[in-house]
Amino acid sequence: MDVPRIVLGVIGADCHSVGNKILDAYFTEAGFHVVNLGVMASQDEFLDAAVESNAGAILVSSLYGHGLIDCEGLRQKAIERGLDKILLYVGGNLVVGKTPFAEIEKKFKDMGFDRVFSPHDDLTEAVKLLRQDLEDRKR
Amino acid sequence: MVMAPKLLLSVDIGSTYTKGGLFALEGEELRLVGREVVPTTVDHLGRGFTQVREAVLSRHANGGHNTNSPFSGTKVTCPALSIPVYWSSSARGGLKIAAVGLTPDLTLSVARMAATSAGGKVVRAYSYELAPEDLEDLRAVEPDIILFTGGTDGGNSRVVLHNAARLAELVSPAIILYAGNRKVRDQVVDILRGREVATAANVMPEVGTIDIEPARDIIRHVFLDSIVDGKGLSSVVAEAGREPLPTPLAVFELVRTIAERVPGWGDFAVIDMGGATTDFYSHTKSFHGGDAIILRGLLEPTLKRTVEGDLGLRVSAEALFRSEASFLEGRLREAGTDLALLKGYVEEVSRRTEYLPGDDRGRRFDRLLAAACVRAAALRHAGIFQRVFTPQGGFLVQRGKDLRQVSRLVGSGGYLAGETSPDILLEACAPGADDPDTRHLVPEAPACYADVEYLIPLLGNLAADFPGAAARAAVAGLKPLGPHTN
Ligand code: B12
Numbered sequence: 001m002d003v004p005r006i007v008l009g010v011i012g013a014d015c016h017s018v019g020n021k022i023l024d025a026y027f028t029e030a031g032f033h034v035v036n037l038g039v040m041a042s043q044d045e046f047l048d049a050a051v052e053s054n055a056g057a058i059l060v061s062s063l064y065g066h067g068l069i070d071c072e073g074l075r076q077k078a079i080e081r082g083l084d085k086i087l088l089y090v091g092g093n094l095v096v097g098k099t100p101f102a103e104i105e106k107k108f109k110d111m112g113f114d115r116v117f118s119p120h121d122d123l124t125e126a127v128k129l130l131r132q133d134l135e136d137r138k139r
Numbered sequence: 140m141v142m143a144p145k146l147l148l149s150v151d152i153g154s155t156y157t158k159g160g161l162f163a164l165e166g167e168e169l170r171l172v173g174r175e176v177v178p179t180t181v182d183h184l185g186r187g188f189t190q191v192r193e194a195v196l197s198r199h200a201n202g203g204h205n206t207n208s209p210f211s212g213t214k215v216t217c218p219a220l221s222i223p224v225y226w227s228s229s230a231r232g233g234l235k236i237a238a239v240g241l242t243p244d245l246t247l248s249v250a251r252m253a254a255t256s257a258g259g260k261v262v263r264a265y266s267y268e269l270a271p272e273d274l275e276d277l278r279a280v281e282p283d284i285i286l287f288t289g290g291t292d293g294g295n296s297r298v299v300l301h302n303a304a305r306l307a308e309l310v311s312p313a314i315i316l317y318a319g320n321r322k323v324r325d326q327v328v329d330i331l332r333g334r335e336v337a338t339a340a341n342v343m344p345e346v347g348t349i350d351i352e353p354a355r356d357i358i359r360h361v362f363l364d365s366i367v368d369g370k371g372l373s374s375v376v377a378e379a380g381r382e383p384l385p386t387p388l389a390v391f392e393l394v395r396t397i398a399e400r401v402p403g404w405g406d407f408a409v410i411d412m413g414g415a416t417t418d419f420y421s422h423t424k425s426f427h428g429g430d431a432i433i434l435r436g437l438l439e440p441t442l443k444r445t446v447e448g449d450l451g452l453r454v455s456a457e458a459l460f461r462s463e464a465s466f467l468e469g470r471l472r473e474a475g476t477d478l479a480l481l482k483g484y485v486e487e488v489s490r491r492t493e494y495l496p497g498d499d500r501g502r503r504f505d506r507l508l509a510a511a512c513v514r515a516a517a518l519r520h521a522g523i524f525q526r527v528f529t530p531q532g533g534f535l536v537q538r539g540k541d542l543r544q545v546s547r548l549v550g551s552g553g554y555l556a557g558e559t560s561p562d563i564l565l566e567a568c569a570p571g572a573d574d575p576d577t578r579h580l581v582p583e584a585p586a587c588y589a590d591v592e593y594l595i596p597l598l599g600n601l602a603a604d605f606p607g608a609a610a611r612a613a614v615a616g617l618k619p620l621g622p623h624t625n
Contacts, residue, residue, distance in 0.1 A: 002293070003293075005293070005294070007346075013527045013534070015433065015534055033293070035291075035345070035346045037346075037347075038433075039433060040433050040435060040527070040534075040536060041435070042435070044244070045244075045435065045436075048242040048244050048245050048346075049245070049346040049347075051241060051242050051295060051298075052241055052242055052245050052246060052289075052290055052291050052294050052295055052343070052346055053290075053291045053293075053294035053295070053345075053346055054290065054291075054293075054294040054295045054296065054297075055294075082267075082298075
């Protein structure tokens with residue numbers, strides 16, 4: 001069986017690199033082939049990497065508070081590029097100010113993200129969900 | 140016992156001139172003992188080759204006096220038939236390569252890099268799925284090689300297989316070099332069965348990882364095996380007893396050899412400007428890192444060549460006039476000259492490609508066009524820094540190659556070889572755009588040199604067999620220009 005491929009990176013002008021390195025190590029350890037773009041990755045870089053590597057999912061991080069703006073339009077662009085079935089996950093510090101997480105989560109889902117994570121979510125859970133979602137997409 | 144020095148002949152068949160140089164190998168050093176230039180005989184390249192060869196050798200046999208004009212056709216029985224002949228050719232436009240990739244910024248961009256650094260000229264570039272009209276277009280440009288890439292190893296295969304099926308329908312004698320996703324290599328070869336196909340390792344095995352050497356190597360072999368014949372060079376192969384190098388590849392390898400062998404020359408660039416193209420070669424580390432600098436996009440190779448098909452003094456003068464219009468206009472305004480005058484000049488010289496200006500006005504216009512070529516070629520070859528503001532201050536994002544450490548700049552090719560001042564070459568250090576948040580990573584204050592004896596391609600031919608000697612002779616043959624240089 002093929003090792004599932006995922007693209008990972010921190011979107012926009014965001015240079016928080018610590019979480020990105022942890023995610024790379026964690027998902028690699030969990031058996032994924034991780035294409036890591038590192039920090040300050042643009043939407044196009046995520047999509048190019050996913051197209052070339054035939055990735056099943058893109059995992060976007062945003063820590064610095066501009067996640068909503070940076071992620072806007074990613075789903076549409078993915079469709080335009082022929083990535084009709086790709087999974088989009090996002091996590092990090094997505095909440096700005098006192099907005100409840102559920103509200104932020106809804107906004108990202110409305111933008112076409114499949115799953116939205118808070119900094120408190122357990123990564124073992126994220127890995128499980130990703131495996132499941134990738135399986136579901138195959139069918 | 141004193142041994143006579145060993146003699147070596149090197150010939151470069153260019154698109155306008157065929158140049159020859161006779162070198163003496165004395166111990167560990169090469170010394171130029173004679174050189175000749177004749178116009179390239181386009182109808183039969185072998186004739187010019189023979190002319191140059193005989194001219195150089197007879198002059199040498201006569202103690203440096205040219206009693207035997209290269210044009211007289213008189214045969215000299217030279218004692219030197221045993222002199223090894225090395226040669227290169229860029230005649231008839233050189234090696235035409237069409238690049239096929241998946242995304243424009245990744246595999247297609249790497250494919251271009253592989254093609255140009257193998258000495259080829261990218262005549263077409265296609266991304267994503269090839270369309271039926273692309274095939275028409277591809278047929279029409281008659282490439283020698285189609286460099287077919289796409290997908291990381293184990294990555295995209297859907298588009299790659301689609302393109303393989305399209306290419307299988309193409310009616311063209313071009314050789315297809317597959318250097319894409321390794322996982323479907325056998326399938327691709329199978330689909331293309333019956334065509335002339337070569338394969339090489341994937342140019343981008345992983346996102347962001349460049350591996351162009353294997354593809355470069357195959358392109359070189361393809362050039363030797365099949366291009367030579369089609370360009371009427373087979374008689375030269377017979378006469379020289381050796382296969383040629385594509386001229387840009389000879390230069391590429393010489394640049395590498397100089398950087399590796401000559402102290403103080405680790406970071407340098409060569410600009411070869413001609414009537415049709417401007418080639419820029421650089422050897423310098425691409426990215427230097429640092430705390431607040433982040434590299435985006437591909438990490439470019441230390442040795443890099445770019446070819447600009449719209450930057451040239453004659454055949455490409457009109458294209459140059461269009462693409463560099465605002466720069467040219469600005470300079471003319473400073474000089475109080477009307478743009479229309481330059482336009483007229485450009486129209487004329489692009490038709491009369493052998494034209495050499497006989498008056499001041501023509502010389503001034505040529506200087507201006509040369510400045511535009513050098514400046515644009517450098518800006519395109521070099522990367523950029525973009526400032527990204529955060530509440531903490533600035534971060535710099537680097538894209539492309541950092542040339543700031545390039546400490547020496549060499550001008551080669553007809554026009555730049557004849558320069559006596561560094562002014563034109565220093566146009567390569569122009570700051571470029573006025574956007575305050577973008578900085579072009581061009582050389583900062585390089586020492587400038589002119590390849591006055593056109594030795595660069597000639598010594599490039601010798602670089603594989605005599606690397607140290609060729610590198611030192613090339614540097615020794617350069618003329619320092621202006622006050623910066625020592
Ligand atoms: C260290 C740090 C910095 C360092 C970064 C150094 C570096 N090279 O990384 C510096 C000083 C440069 C910095 C700068 C800034 N920072 Co700062 N920084 C932090 C800090 C203290 C720690 C971040 C960290 O490394 N965490 C540890 C890692 C392991 O956790 P993580 O990044 O959250 O990632 C984990 C999870 O979120 C999750 N995850 C992340 N992405 C994803 C994606 C998916 C799909 C999944 C499943 C999970 C997941 O998994 C990761 C691994 O466990 C945080 C505060 C905090 N405690 O979080 C602020 C913080 C992130 N910074 C903040 C801000 C505002 C900034 C600045 C804009 C200015 C400022 N005021 O400091 C600049 C931005 C610069 C820029 N352009 O990016 C704010 C963001 C506010 C917001 N989101 O609303 C924070 C939250 C501080 C705060 N409370 O105000 N920062």
